Amino acid sequence: MSDYKTDVLIIGTGPAGSATAALLSSYGIENMVVNRYRWLANTPRAHITNQRTMEVLRDLGREVEDEAYLHATHKDLMGENIFCESLAGEEIGRMKAWGNHPLSAAEHKMSSPSLMNDLPQTFMEPILFKTACQRGTQAKMSTEYLRHEQDADGVTTTCLDRLSGKEFTIRSKYLVGADGAKSLVADHAGLPFEGQMGVGGSMNILFKADLSKYVAHRPSVLYWVMQPGADVGGIGMGLVRMVRPWNEWLIVWGYDINGPEPEVTEEFATGVARQLIGDPELKIELLSANTWTVNNYYATELSKGRVFCMGDAVHRHPPSNGLGSNTSIQDSFNLAWKLAMVLKGQAGEALLDSYTTERAPVAKQIVTRANKSIGETGPIFDALGMSEGVDPVQMQKNLEARCDGTSAAEKQREAIRKAIAFKKYEFDAHGVEMNQRYRSDAVVTDGQVEPDFELDAELHYQPTTWPGARLPHAWLYATDGAEVSSLDLCGHGRFTVLTGLGGEAWCAAAEELSAELGVEIVCHVIGPRRPYMDHSGDWARASEITDTGCLLVRPDHHVAWRSHKLAKDPKAELRRVLNAVLAK
Ligand code: FDA
Numbered sequence: 001m002s003d004y005k006t007d008v009l010i011i012g013t014g015p016a017g018s019a020t021a022a023l024l025s026s027y028g029i030e031n032m033v034v035n036r037y038r039w040l041a042n043t044p045r046a047h048i049t050n051q052r053t054m055e056v057l058r059d060l061g062r063e064v065e066d067e068a069y070l071h072a073t074h075k076d077l078m079g080e081n082i083f084c085e086s087l088a089g090e091e092i093g094r095m096k097a098w099g100n101h102p103l104s105a106a107e108h109k110m111s112s113p114s115l116m117n118d119l120p121q122t123f124m125e126p127i128l129f130k131t132a133c134q135r136g137t138q139a140k141m142s143t144e145y146l147r148h149e150q151d152a153d154g155v156t157t158t159c160l161d162r163l164s165g166k167e168f169t170i171r172s173k174y175l176v177g178a179d180g181a182k183s184l185v186a187d188h189a190g191l192p193f194e195g196q197m198g199v200g201g202s203m204n205i206l207f208k209a210d211l212s213k214y215v216a217h218r219p220s221v222l223y224w225v226m227q228p229g230a231d232v233g234g235i236g237m238g239l240v241r242m243v244r245p246w247n248e249w250l251i252v253w254g255y256d257i258n259g260p261e262p263e264v265t266e267e268f269a270t271g272v273a274r275q276l277i278g279d280p281e282l283k284i285e286l287l288s289a290n291t292w293t294v295n296n297y298y299a300t301e302l303s304k305g306r307v308f309c310m311g312d313a314v315h316r317h318p319p320s321n322g323l324g325s326n327t328s329i330q331d332s333f334n335l336a337w338k339l340a341m342v343l344k345g346q347a348g349e350a351l352l353d354s355y356t357t358e359r360a361p362v363a364k365q366i367v368t369r370a371n372k373s374i375g376e377t378g379p380i381f382d383a384l385g386m387s388e389g390v391d392p393v394q395m396q397k398n399l400e401a402r403c404d405g406t407s408a409a410e411k412q413r414e415a416i417r418k419a420i421a422f423k424k425y426e427f428d429a430h431g432v433e434m435n436q437r438y439r440s441d442a443v444v445t446d447g448q449v450e451p452d453f454e455l456d457a458e459l460h461y462q463p464t465t466w467p468g469a470r471l472p473h474a475w476l477y478a479t480d481g482a483e484v485s486s487l488d489l490c491g492h493g494r495f496t497v498l499t500g501l502g503g504e505a506w507c508a509a510a511e512e513l514s515a516e517l518g519v520e521i522v523c524h525v526i527g528p529r530r531p532y533m534d535h536s537g538d539w540a541r542a543s544e545i546t547d548t549g550c551l552l553v554r555p556d557h558h559v560a561w562r563s564h565k566l567a568k569d570p571k572a573e574l575r576r577v578l579n580a581v582l583a584k
Contacts, residue, residue, distance in 0.1 A: 002156055002171035006032040006138065007343050009157055009172035011145040011185050013040055016311025016328035017178030018125055021132035021139075022060055023336035027493040029343055032170065033132065034143040034159055040129055043206055043288055044120030044243050044250065048078075048098065048221065048322025050433040052470070054114030055557065056333045059491040060131055065114065067127050072117035075099060075108075077219040077245055081427050083380065083420060085399075086225055086278025087214035087240060092384070092399075093420040094218070097427035104428050111434060111461050112473050113485035118221050120243055121325060128329075147188060148175055150306050174339055175307045178328070181295060183313030189304040193297055195367065197316065200294030200374075201257035204250055205269045208285040211277065212246040219245065222427075225276040228386060228395030237377070238276045248287075251276060252319075257293065264289035294318045296371045298363040302356045308335055315363035320373035321426050323366045326433065334359050337493055337555035338442070341582065346519045348583035354442035362436055369458070373426035380423070383415035425458055434461035438468040442554070444561040444577045465544045471557045474538035479531055486539060489532065490553040494520040495560070495578070500540075500547030501527040502566065509571035517578060552577060 008024055010017045013035040024031040049072065058065040079100025083092045095101075099108035099116050108116060133139055140159075146167065148157040155175040160167050177185025186193075215223065225238040239252040253272050255262050262268070266286050274282045295316035302314050311328030335355050341347035381387040385398020402412045425432075435457055437450070444467060451464050463472030471490060475483045490496040499506045507523035514521040526532050526539060527547065534540055543551060548566035551559055552574065560581050567573040578584075 003168040004032065004170045006030050006170065006172050008032075008174045008176060008339055009034070009155070009170050010176040010178055011157075012178035012180060012311070012313075013125065013129055013139070013141075014178060014180055014311060014328065015046060015121065015124060015128065015325040016313070016332055017176070018128035018132055019056065019329040019332040020176055020178060020310070020336055021137040022064075022128050022135065023332055023493075024340060025132050025135035025137045026060060027336065027340035028136075029340045030136070032138040032140065032172070034140045034145060034170075036142070036144040036162065038142045040125040041121040043204060043290065044122045045204070045319075046121040046124065046322070046325030047118050047241070047243070048326070049117050049119045049124065050322070050326045051108065051112035051114045051116055052434055053326045053329045054117070055112060055487060056329050057127075058114055058488070059333070059557070064127060064131050068119055068124070069115070069117065071123040071127075072119040073221070073242070073245055075116050078116070078118050078221045080218040080220040081222055081224070081423070082218055082220050083224045083226060085227060086276060087211060087223055088278030091218075092226060093416055094220075095420050095423060095427065097424075098221070099428065099430065101428065104430065107430055107460060110473075111430070111463065113475075113487060118242070124325065145179060145184060148185070148307065150175070155306050173306065173343060176335070177307060177309035177313050178311050178332075179313055181312040181316045183309060185307065186299060186309040186313045189307045189309065191299045191304060191309060191314065192301055193299050194364075195295070195297035195316075197295045197297050198257055198293040199296050199371075200318070201255040201261070201291060202294060202318075203253050203255060203262065203264055203289060203291045205253065205264065205272060205289045206243070206248075206250050206287040207269065207273060208248050208287060209273070209277075209282060210247045211249065214277065215242070215246050226381070226384060226386060227275070228392040228399065237381075238272070240276050249273075255291070261291050264291070294374070296367060298360075298367040300360055300364075302360055302363070303352065308339075308352070308355060310335060310359075314360075315367050317367040317370035318374055320370045321366070321429060321432060323370055323432070327362060327366050330362075330436075331359055333556045340493060341519070344518075346517065346582060350583035351442060351581070354438075354440035357440035358438040358442070366432070369425075369429070369432055373423075376422060376425060379419035380416065383412060383419045385412070429458050430461045431456065431458045434470065436470065437464075437466065438558055440468075441583065442560070442581050443468040443558070444580050446562050446564070463542055465542070465551055465559050465562050467559050467561050469559055471551070471553050471559055472542040474534070474542045475536065476526060476532040476539055477535050479533075484532060486542070487557055489522070489524050490557055491555055493555050494522050495555065496553040497521060497523040497574070498543070498551040498553065499523070499525055499549065501525065501530070502548040503550055505566060505570045506550040506574070509574050512571060513574055513578060516575075517582070517584070519578065519582065521578075554581070
């Protein structure tokens with residue numbers, strides 16, 4: 001007999017665990033979340049929050065999305081990605097980042113109702129966790145996962161109550177391991193991994209200091225300091241990262257992973273801060289310091305039986321591209337509706353297999369991308385003449401050579417410009433963030449070939465309703481004049497059918513099937529004199545179907561299936577597709 005019982009037990013209250021708890025509670029699923037600590041993240045590790053993640057928060061409720069914006073630093077203050085000798089010293093170059101280049105800004109604006117922003121993990125976690133607990137999640141803090149055993153009907157997990165020192169068990173139908181990069185759950189479940197842990201060593205130094213005079217005129221999240229003699233470590237150089245503009249900062253500083261882990265004393269931290277900021281008198285209020293390792297490691301299977309892992313537990317990589325917490329939250333959006341539908345008896349258990357099929361390729365993609373981005377910093381060092389040898393005097397000379405009037409210096413300047421511009425694959429990779437297209441049994445083909453990417457798939461998001469892709473965003477107009485995103489019509493744990501004038505038979509079919517299959521299916525007819533109108537024609541273009549056609553959209557906004565025009569028997573078609581998607 002177990003001490004506690006729940007439907008889904010989640011280990012970890014990080015972005016992955018808290019988002020899963022919030023989504024499951026929103027879908028009416030009993031769940032419990034445990035964290036070995038008494039509270040949530042105490043350092044602001046993740047911060048870059050992309051549009052897809054904000055769409056997940058928006059799906060949890062406009063109040064959840066709005067609360068995030070309330071605490072976030074606005075996108076406009078994120079943009080000037082600076083490369084410099086120190087914050088007080090000479091600037092070497094810069095590039096507009098995170099959707100702030102005018103062309104990229106237009107693409108961001110057209111792609112989503114939500115905005116990219118900078119929301120430190122110390123703010124994101126409480127928003128998700130509070131949403132979860134308000135909606136029904138049972139949280140047990142100071143509770144450490146020790147081990148689990150699964151059988152045909154469920155999972156028995158043993159935890160340690162760190163306050164009393166007593167062990168207890170929790171019986172659940174499913175277990176979610178969202179326990180971060182040192183995941184015991186993934187380990188105990190025996191998930192297969194590829195890659196390598198510990199390819200570099202880094203430390204975080206979190207401090208308060210008003211640096212407005214160095215940065216307010218060139219607002220950015222990241223200030224990359226390239227100094228001859230600087231110990232570069234995993235991240236490639238010293239990084240001064242804005243946590244709150246402009247008085248809270250996090251320095252990321254490398255250390256040699258092959259040597260002993262350094263002890264980050266106040267004196268050491270102050271020294272590093274003074275060096276990177278370039279102010280020998282700088283006073284900092286040190287808040288914390290910790291070390292972490294750079295990993296290049298991802299799971300090729302994300303579940304074993306009734307145990308599912310997500311977030312850093314299954315994709316472990318450096319912070320480049322700012323993908324970690326984003327992908328973790330997006331993992332949860334993929335899994336939560338599937339667990340909910342299986343637990344409600346609306347779907348067969350095989351639906352859960354699509355979690356690995358759909359998200360394992362994403363894990364590999366983002367781990368590979370983040371590590372590649374580190375390598376792509378090399379050409380900047382090469383161009384600056386800072387990659388060869390360790391003689392700081394020579395390096396300084398090479399760096400200064402760019403200021404000459406010679407043709408060699410002109411070439412050097414061009415090489416620097418090119419190398420910095422290439423970093424858009426790290427700092428403005430909209431396609432990496434948004435282009436995921438799923439291929440699994442939870443998606444049904446319409447027989448059309450997958451559309452090729454017309455532009456670079458890492459840099460540019462390409463909307464399509466090809467089954468498996470995320471539903472494109474287009475603004476629609478409600479009868480009261482309000483702007484509503486096509487994404488807003490979908491989600492919330494339900495399937496949605498979108499059609500146009502002449503496609504009403506899809507709605508009748510959806511209503512009947514909803515009753516027959518016991519699955520909520522919402523239907524919207526979009527067009528003139530309907531509740532949502534497409535005055536701009538953006539939806540007609542984005543939907544890639546005729547007015548009488550239909551899009552079946554999954555609860556996670558991905559297109560499950562589409563029909564170009566009205567089918568002879570819409571109900572039979574929808575039934576066939578839903579039965580396939582739901583593994584009935
Ligand atoms: P996370 O590690 O956050 O949470 C794990 C949870 O499990 C915690 O609550 C922990 O206490 C709990 N836990 C662990 N073991 C347990 C046990 N045995 N029993 C009970 N509880 C246990 N990402 C991003 O998207 N944008 C960004 O800009 C950045 N920037 C960034 C900068 C730096 C310097 C770092 C180090 C990292 C980032 N990241 C990032 C990455 C991001 O921080 C990371 O990907 C997410 O925190 C992962 O979220 P998870 O919920 O998967 O794990």
